[in-house]
Amino acid sequence: MKNMMCFFLFICVAFCMYGAAQTITPSSWVPSNLGAKLSQNPVTGTDAQIRALIDAYQKGIDTLDQGLDIVQRCLPSLKENVFILYREYNQNHTRANYESPDFTVTECLNYLQSDMDFYLSRLCNGVNPDIAAKGSYMPKAYWLPEWEIMGRYDAIIPNTYDARASWPLILSTQDDPGMALKPTPYILARCIKKGYQNNDTKEQAKNKAVLLDMAYDFNINPLRLFATGFSKGGHQSLKLGIRYPDWYAGIIAVHHDLIMESFPVQWEALMDLINAPTLLVHSTMDGYFQDTTVKYMLQNGCPVHFINDGHGHDADWLFRQNVDTLVAFCDGVTLDPYPKKVRHTVEHKRYSRAYWTNMRAIMDENLINAQYEIEVTGDNIIEIRLLKNAAKIQGFDFYLNDQIVDMGRPVKIIYNTDTVFNGMPTFRTSVTLLTGPTTVHANIVSLLWQQIDNIRIATFGASTQVQETASAWPHKEQALFVSPNPFNPTTKITFDYQKGLGSAASIVIFDLQGRIVANLTPSSGSCLKEGVVWNAAHSPSGVYFVQAKAGGVRLIKRVTLMK
Numbered sequence: 001m002k003n004m005m006c007f008f009l010f011i012c013v014a015f016c017m018y019g020a021a022q023t024i025t026p027s028s029w030v031p032s033n034l035g036a037k038l039s040q041n042p043v044t045g046t047d048a049q050i051r052a053l054i055d056a057y058q059k060g061i062d063t064l065d066q067g068l069d070i071v072q073r074c075l076p077s078l079k080e081n082v083f084i085l086y087r088e089y090n091q092n093h094t095r096a097n098y099e100s101p102d103f104t105v106t107e108c109l110n111y112l113q114s115d116m117d118f119y120l121s122r123l124c125n126g127v128n129p130d131i132a133a134k135g136s137y138m139p140k141a142y143w144l145p146e147w148e149i150m151g152r153y154d155a156i157i158p159n160t161y162d163a164r165a166s167w168p169l170i171l172s173t174q175d176d177p178g179m180a181l182k183p184t185p186y187i188l189a190r191c192i193k194k195g196y197q198n199n200d201t202k203e204q205a206k207n208k209a210v211l212l213d214m215a216y217d218f219n220i221n222p223l224r225l226f227a228t229g230f231s232k233g234g235h236q237s238l239k240l241g242i243r244y245p246d247w248y249a250g251i252i253a254v255h256h257d258l259i260m261e262s263f264p265v266q267w268e269a270l271m272d273l274i275n276a277p278t279l280l281v282h283s284t285m286d287g288y289f290q291d292t293t294v295k296y297m298l299q300n301g302c303p304v305h306f307i308n309d310g311h312g313h314d315a316d317w318l319f320r321q322n323v324d325t326l327v328a329f330c331d332g333v334t335l336d337p338y339p340k341k342v343r344h345t346v347e348h349k350r351y352s353r354a355y356w357t358n359m360r361a362i363m364d365e366n367l368i369n370a371q372y373e374i375e376v377t378g379d380n381i382i383e384i385r386l387l388k389n390a391a392k393i394q395g396f397d398f399y400l401n402d403q404i405v406d407m408g409r410p411v412k413i414i415y416n417t418d419t420v421f422n423g424m425p426t427f428r429t430s431v432t433l434l435t436g437p438t439t440v441h442a443n444i445v446s447l448l449w450q451q452i453d454n455i456r457i458a459t460f461g462a463s464t465q466v467q468e469t470a471s472a473w474p475h476k477e478q479a480l481f482v483s484p485n486p487f488n489p490t491t492k493i494t495f496d497y498q499k500g501l502g503s504a505a506s507i508v509i510f511d512l513q514g515r516i517v518a519n520l521t522p523s524s525g526s527c528l529k530e531g532v533v534w535n536a537a538h539s540p541s542g543v544y545f546v547q548a549k550a551g552g553v554r555l556i557k558r559v560t561l562m563k
Contacts, residue, residue, distance in 0.1 A: 024051065027058040029079060034086035043090050046105060050089045053113065057082050060120045070128050073459055074119055077216045081116055084143045088150055097147045099202075101195040108150035112141035133218075135159040135182050142213040146205050153210050154190040157218070159183055163460060164555055168224035168330065169214065171207060174233025175254070175315045177323045184327050186226075189214050196232055201350070203236060204243070208448060215455040222452040223335040228252035228326070230315035231288075235263075241276050242269040243351045245344060247448050249335035250277045252326060254315045257288040265369055267293070269345040271300035272371075275336060275355070278304045279329045285312045305329065337449055338403040341375040345388070353447070356404055362394040362436040374398075380405050384415040384433070395432040400425045402540035403511075408563070457558060480548045486560040487536075493520065494531040495548045495555075505550035507532060517544060536561050 026035030042048040061078050064071045093105040118138065122129045138155040159182050161167065169187040170176070181188045191210045197203040207227075214220060227237040227248045234256030241251045251273070260267040270293065278297070282289045297304040307325070309317035318326055337355065344354035346368050352359045357374050371388035374396070382405070386393055398404075398413075405411050405425060413421035413431050420431045446454075481494040493507055506521040517539060520532045536544075541563045548555045 024055045101193045101197040108152045111139035111152040114139040130163045156188040163219045166221035170226045173229040175230035177319045180323045215452045219460045222449040230254045246355045250333040252279045254281045272343045273302045275339045281307045343373045345371040356399045358397040360394045382413045398429045480555040486562045489537040492531045510545045
């Protein structure tokens with residue numbers, strides 16, 4: 001009966017759109033400031049549609065079996081879509097914030113409906129949507145809070161997607177391989193626009209919003225995010241890399257138009273990409289090509305790769321004919337969130353953070369354009385080098401941990417020949433180089449990869465229960481346990497796997513850089529059920545990943561060593 005009721009909710013939307021005067025009560029989980037909007041009658045036909053969708057989707061969510069793990073996992077995304085409808089209800093749907101490169105409210109509503117129907121129709125019938133998501137093209141909608149508008153994007157999911165593991169993701173902003181990525185392990189988020197988005201701040205906010213939205217629906221590896229695009233999209237990917245260097249593990253720019261004459265500040269800042277491997281695909285047949293770009297990056301120590309595809313201004317060679325080259329490049333790259341050397345250009349105060357460093361400007365200007373280099377050298381020593389516009393740099397905040405320095409010993413911070421700090425480090429260790437009338441502090445603490453990782457842990461946990469009856473490994477017969485967690489310095493790892501998978505089971509510990517820290521696989525796989533002990537006495541404090549494998553299935557659990 002419940003399943004029929006859920007199905008009825010979806011087909012009734014079309015019939016109830018014009019009954020907008022009926023009373024609709026907000027669900028208990030709707031914030032009061034949003035729920036109060038339902039006391040208003042719809043202003044336009046679009047508002048009547050939104051009102052009807054709110055009613056249908058609230059009821060659909062409230063009829064779900066809240067005791068199911070998969071329902072609990074999907075609830076945040078489902079509710080957020082309803083909140084988007086509330087926010088847009090009775091607004092001016094052609095307001096100035098919706099610019100020509102933005103999708104209209106109607107266009108976004110179509111995507112939101114498709115997304116909600118995909119999940120609710122399956123959850124109502126007790127079907128895990130992860131199964132249907134495999135190899136799928138999925139329209140998605142999101143809210144852009146800075147501009148208070150709706151947005152939309154497309155997601156393409158690998159054929160072998162399994163929510164029990166974390167998957168790499170490629171975000172594209174103009175052209176991409178599309179469905180050709182399905183056979184690969186890469187999720188594709190297509191942040192495609194209708195025209196050229198010349199507002200960089202808005203475009204960057206969209207990309208971040210898409211990545212965070214994706215993180216609630218799919219188990220994403222936060223250290224394996226990639227940006228790609230053709231022409232202006234490649235240009236935008238490079239800008240993202242230099243302005244937010246800790247967002248992406250790598251960048252793939254295809255026939256980009258970021259040339260020195262037109263964008264001197266950003267072109268010069270390409271020298272900062274010393275920690276983000278970059279693949280530039282271009283050709284002398286393209287009028288935007290400049291061989292000086294690759295030479296400049298190589299001279300400044302950037303891990304840049306160049307391919308001359310022999311094409312004019314198109315993306316066919318990489319995105320249509322040689323997708324395996326794109327995949328091979330990404331396969332070899334993982335973000336190092338704590339590099340020992342950071343070089344960064346702060347065009348504007350919004351770009352003040354790079355990895356574990358944050359620059360404080362001495363004055364608030366539209367264009368700061370200050371450049372610095374921070375390097376961990378010697379014996380717990382941090383060196384500061386100011387490369388450009390030093391007079392605009394007031395000081396720095398360093399967000400330290402044992403991956404960067406030895407937190408159990410004094411740290412010395414040197415600028416020029418002066419020691420500006422010498423003492424025990426803290427999570428945020430700050431230094432002041434200049435004094436002035438104004439200090440501009442961005443107060444950025446949580447980075448994008450950390451936000452995505454927090455969502456991943458909260459949403460998918462260590463070993464998400466996948467209710468897939470066709471699986472060779474039913475969730476009731478699998479479990480990966482680590483206790484205590486956090487720990488110091490020992491913890492016990494238990495891997496309870498299905499007997500039919502034999503003894504080919506393993507336990508391996510990785511650090512955040514993907515390096516193997518310990519292999520705890522015993523000679524007999526059955527011993528894993530009794531548990532193995534990891535003694536991390538000789539490892540630094542920080543986050544690690546326990547990977548358990550058996551029968552071709554992999555489980556990963558995040559653990560924290562706290563000394």
